[in-house]
Amino acid sequence: MSMATPIMLGQLLARDHGVAAPDIERALAFQDKYGGRLGAILVNMGIIGEETLVAALAGQLGLPILDEAAPPPDFAGLASCPSLNLPFLLKRKWLPLQVSENLLSFAVVDPLDSEVSQYLRDQRITWRSWLVSESRFRDLQAEYELAAMGRDDILGDLDLSENELDKLRELASEAPIVNLVNRLISRAVLRGASDLHCEPYKNMYRIRLRIDGMLHDVDFLPLNMQLPVASRIKILAGLDIAERRRPQDGQISMKAASKDLDIRVSTLPLAEGESLVLRFLIKESITYKLDHLGLEPDLIAFLQEDIRKTAGVILLTGPTGSGKSTTLYSCLNSINSEDKKIITIEDPVEYRLEGINQIHVHPEIGYDFAKALRSILRQDPDVIMVGEIRDPETARTAMQSSLTGHLVFSTLHTNDAPTTYTRLIDLGVEEYLINSALISVIAQRLVRKLCDQCARAVALDPAIAATYRLDELINRYKLPGVSPREAVGCPACNQTGYRGRVGIMEYLRCTPEIKALPKNGDFPLRAREYMVANNIRSLAEDGLLKYLEGTTSLDEVLRVTAT
Numbered sequence: 001m002s003m004a005t006p007i008m009l010g011q012l013l014a015r016d017h018g019v020a021a022p023d024i025e026r027a028l029a030f031q032d033k034y035g036g037r038l039g040a041i042l043v044n045m046g047i048i049g050e051e052t053l054v055a056a057l058a059g060q061l062g063l064p065i066l067d068e069a070a071p072p073p074d075f076a077g078l079a080s081c082p083s084l085n086l087p088f089l090l091k092r093k094w095l096p097l098q099v100s101e102n103l104l105s106f107a108v109v110d111p112l113d114s115e116v117s118q119y120l121r122d123q124r125i126t127w128r129s130w131l132v133s134e135s136r137f138r139d140l141q142a143e144y145e146l147a148a149m150g151r152d153d154i155l156g157d158l159d160l161s162e163n164e165l166d167k168l169r170e171l172a173s174e175a176p177i178v179n180l181v182n183r184l185i186s187r188a189v190l191r192g193a194s195d196l197h198c199e200p201y202k203n204m205y206r207i208r209l210r211i212d213g214m215l216h217d218v219d220f221l222p223l224n225m226q227l228p229v230a231s232r233i234k235i236l237a238g239l240d241i242a243e244r245r246r247p248q249d250g251q252i253s254m255k256a257a258s259k260d261l262d263i264r265v266s267t268l269p270l271a272e273g274e275s276l277v278l279r280f281l282i283k284e285s286i287t288y289k290l291d292h293l294g295l296e297p298d299l300i301a302f303l304q305e306d307i308r309k310t311a312g313v314i315l316l317t318g319p320t321g322s323g324k325s326t327t328l329y330s331c332l333n334s335i336n337s338e339d340k341k342i343i344t345i346e347d348p349v350e351y352r353l354e355g356i357n358q359i360h361v362h363p364e365i366g367y368d369f370a371k372a373l374r375s376i377l378r379q380d381p382d383v384i385m386v387g388e389i390r391d392p393e394t395a396r397t398a399m400q401s402s403l404t405g406h407l408v409f410s411t412l413h414t415n416d417a418p419t420t421y422t423r424l425i426d427l428g429v430e431e432y433l434i435n436s437a438l439i440s441v442i443a444q445r446l447v448r449k450l451c452d453q454c455a456r457a458v459a460l461d462p463a464i465a466a467t468y469r470l471d472e473l474i475n476r477y478k479l480p481g482v483s484p485r486e487a488v489g490c491p492a493c494n495q496t497g498y499r500g501r502v503g504i505m506e507y508l509r510c511t512p513e514i515k516a517l518p519k520n521g522d523f524p525l526r527a528r529e530y531m532v533a534n535n536i537r538s539l540a541e542d543g544l545l546k547y548l549e550g551t552t553s554l555d556e557v558l559r560v561t562a563t
Contacts, residue, residue: 009038012060013048017491018453023047037110050133052491058131066107066130074098075144092116095140107132107140135187142180143221165242172231181232186256188280191494195279200226200272212448212501213321226273233276237265245269281350288329294502296545302507307331312439313402317414323446323503324411325350328385331409332356335383344385345372370394377401386410392428399429399437416539417441417508418527421519435515443506443539445560447552448498454490457483464554468544476535483550502551504542
């Protein structure tokens with residue numbers, strides 16, 4: 001199997017993938033001294049990622065990448081292929097995938113391996129190469145080894161005997177499954193995922209990653225992998241591998257991709273099996289500072305003014321995953337000092353904050369937010385953070401605590417800032433108590449940031465400007481210039497066009513005018529009128545500012561705010 005002479009890999013990486021010439025020169029100097037493939041050296045030096053290397057090799061050699069469009073592996077059918085020296089091939093990172101019309105397909109990391117090519121020619125084997133990354137190769141090898149073990153007999157019914165459970169524990173502890181689960185977790189961390197989802201789907205076991213708030217399919221394993229993979233994760237999380245009729249929650253502490261991880265594991269029974277979700281908490285990945293949240297300068301100024309108060313309640317609202325905890329931690333860190341005692345009540349404690357007392361509630365034993373809040377008031381705190389207001393007792397106690405000289409932070413699930421007031425009324429908090437205690441309400445969402453390596457500048461469309469009153473927004477905030485951009489996609493952002501997220505906010509302070517409005521069903525509308533009259537931005541308008549500044553795209557703002 002011959003290939004045309006390609007251009008040099010370093011030239012291609014510089015031309016098509018934005019790799020700086022000095023970085024390539026450093027890698028070449030290392031190669032001259034110690035040998036090795038240039039691409040592997042660049043990956044090991046952290047200059048490029050595995051996916052970038054695969055894309056560059058595909059362009060250099062004209063070879064296809066093994067993706068969802070490729071034929072699925074047929075490890076069972078490989079029994080009909082000629083006798084192969086599998087230990088040799090696997091060591092050289094060549095994995096046979098399937099035989100089709102006397103053509104043997106391989107997943108390969110290094111397609112230029114001359115020893116493998118010569119071996120296949122000597123065996124008179126015609127082959128086709130599919131490029132894969134090192135991570136993907138290890139996942140495929142784990143699947144191959146599991147198929148070779150022939151362990152399909154333990155799936156059976158939901159009710160497993162003790163003997164079958166012992167077999168399952170043994171299988172979940174063997175190298176192929178251990179390596180596969182480790183690789184799935186490492187791949188998720190390397191790609192910056194917040195969550196890993198494992199679930200049955202269309203007779204396959206689908207693996208998805210949530211990256212920057214969006215779910216992406218990354219792998220489809222054979223359905224018979226579901227039970228051993230789920231069992232391995234349950235063993236790590238200290239869960240019952242025999243229990244598949246009730247939801248379970250657990251935690252894993254481990255090191256993956258050179259990072260210390262706390263992983264929250266949740267299982268949910270489905271008609272076809274179980275859904276597992278792993279949420280990654282990486283301590284060193286977040287900096288808790290207000291000026292690192294990407295907020296507009298006026299919002300930062302308002303927040304800094306509010307958190308310097310000695311008493312009152314500051315509420316953050318938004319759906320799960322909207323960045324409320326990060327904003328709360330940033331506020332607490334901004335006021336954390338030796339002369340203040342700060343206590344938080346969380347479920348669970350996600351990140352450790354130095355110098356702050358953090359409490360993990362245990363609702364299963366009756367130690368919930370309300371009871372924890374009552375108990376910590378006897379600890380003489382200056383600042384209290386309640387992870388979430390879920391019930392009338394917690395809401396009322398939090399408000400009353402502010403009247404006795406405490407600054408209280410908490411979160412509530414509402415769609416915007418004005419409806420927070422009516423939600424508190426629904427929870428049984430008296431109107432006078434809301435007016436006396438509340439300092440401000442901040443509704444928050446996260447939008448994806450455009451990838452700086454591939455985002456493309458676009459002119460401001462007059463039709464779009466008219467539809468969303470962008471000229472009015474530009475004049476109101478005296479923007480010196482606008483530089484909107486749109487998503488393109490490149491290897492650095494996994495072809496999504498976005499990399500990272502930034503917060504957008506709707507800020508509503510409890511002013512005398514807001515206090516004077518009756519907190520009835522008409523309040524949200526009246527509060528909106530007040531916000532418009534006083535140039536207070538809505539969530540959508542704050543997002544549109546980010547669009548005009550080139551931080552995010554118009555499509556992303558519309559997706560998140562449903563404007």
